[in-house]
Amino acid sequence: MSNVISFYDIPSKTGKPWSGNTWKARYALNYKGIPYKTVWVEYPDIEAAAKQIGAAPTGKRPDGTPLYTCPMIHDPSTNTAVSESLAIAEYLDRQYPDTPRLLPPGTTALQHAFMTVFQPLGGPALQFALPATHRYLTPASEGYFRFHREKAFGKIMETWTPTGPERDVEWAKVKASFNTLDGWLQAGKADGPFFGGKIPCFSDFAVGARLIWYKLIFGEDGEKWKDILTWNEGRWAAYTESLKPYEAVL
Amino acid sequence: MSNVISFYDIPSKTGKPWSGNTWKARYALNYKGIPYKTVWVEYPDIEAAAKQIGAAPTGKRPDGTPLYTCPMIHDPSTNTAVSESLAIAEYLDRQYPDTPRLLPPGTTALQHAFMTVFQPLGGPALQFALPATHRYLTPASEGYFRFHREKAFGKIMETWTPTGPERDVEWAKVKASFNTLDGWLQAGKADGPFFGGKIPCFSDFAVGARLIWYKLIFGEDGEKWKDILTWNEGRWAAYTESLKPYEAVL
Structure with a gap:
């Protein structure tokens, strides 16, 4: 495993990232200038990847079983996995306090x-x-x-x-x-x-x-x-x- | 007319202010510590009071005619009338920049x-x-x-x-x-x-x-x-x- 954050994103035929959900976290990482490496994961493989790194489900399927989604990250420096864009933003703000804030004090509840x-x-x-x-x-x-x-x-x-x-x-x-x-x-x-x-x-x-x-x-x-x-x-x-x-x- | 801001509020039998709308602006004035004087105005008199100070309507009635509401303020120092709580907050922040902000920079759109x-x-x-x-x-x-x-x-x-x-x-x-x-x-x-x-x-x-x-x-x-x-x-x-x-x- 790399010594930078692994960022789990969904590939497309174009070779570019595309998801309106994962882009939130990608923008966040880039804005903060935190080194990371994209791990491309196809839809059917998200659940296994989440379980492998210990990322929590972000919701439930209609049948009640847990739903795992991208984006998710694994930070080897803390051995922490985080899923869901806003939770990732909060983790990055907390763990990397010297980088620009995604949720400046006095805006978290509003955001x-x-x-x-x-x-x-x-x-x-x-x-x-x-x-x-x-x-x-x-x-x-x-x-x-x-x-x-x-x-x-x-x-x-x-x-x-x-x-x-x-x-x-x-x-x-x-x-x-x-x-x-x-x-x-x-x-x-x-x-x-x-x-x-x-x-x-x-x-x-x-x-x-x-x-x-x-x-x-x-x-x-x-x-x-x-x-x-x-x-x-x-x-x-x-x-x-x-x-x-x-x-x-x- | 007084030389402090006139704050138009709706009276009640208790003698206390009660409106969930006007309280927003009253809290705002008190928080900023800006001197003001309450002008109590009954519902049927709001429109005439608004027109007297030049406060804009805040909406329309179902029949399409303009609707005038409290809170509204008249500031004699600028001869300005403002209606609607958020607009009043923005006016007070702008006009009294040395008082605590109701809409700190970077929160206005979020608020x-x-x-x-x-x-x-x-x-x-x-x-x-x-x-x-x-x-x-x-x-x-x-x-x-x-x-x-x-x-x-x-x-x-x-x-x-x-x-x-x-x-x-x-x-x-x-x-x-x-x-x-x-x-x-x-x-x-x-x-x-x-x-x-x-x-x-x-x-x-x-x-x-x-x-x-x-x-x-x-x-x-x-x-x-x-x-x-x-x-x-x-x-x-x-x-x-x-x-x-x-x-x-x-």
């Missing part, structure tokens, strides 16, 4: 509240994003991803994305979710462009992770991504640009 | 997001709280309050509060809303007992205002308030206690 309201804001986009995601997975992950997502949504993935007039109605809901985020950032504009003010905090990396997920799966030249870049007077173009320094894949 | 998720958390308690509130209003406000609330809810106020087994089901939803708040504060406990960490911020005064409203209308010795004080290992008893230094009525 937890933010994540509670941010999570469902991603709902309307899932019908567009998940079927697109599916196309990027390697054969080893594809069947697993389809099986569990289709079980949860109750219909085959190819029928999820609306077309025709319904497509416009549903896409407008995605835009509305960004309007909500924009409203909060507008309100804080005297602080700076980020939820963290002049500098990003964990909540910004959660927003950035969602954006980079859309960018990858809708395609940099795709209509949907180009549409997003025009919203809220180009805020999301500037926002993604400003997080680029933290997009290394180590 | 706006917090208020978006905090507001509907108060929903389940309204069926218990609004009819109780009604009993505290002066005759000048009571008819107005009843008319507009009953129009919005579609039934007479005396039938709102559930009884029997339904009461327990609905009261459990109130408890669940406090569990959510407690969860966020638990997550931030290393920062301190407040959403602001070691010291309160605007979001804490919003929580405190909701609590002090319940305390007044359910009664300090009432079953419901005593119930709340036992929840989340006594967090709300400690929390209300810690905000007592900011409860002056000037």
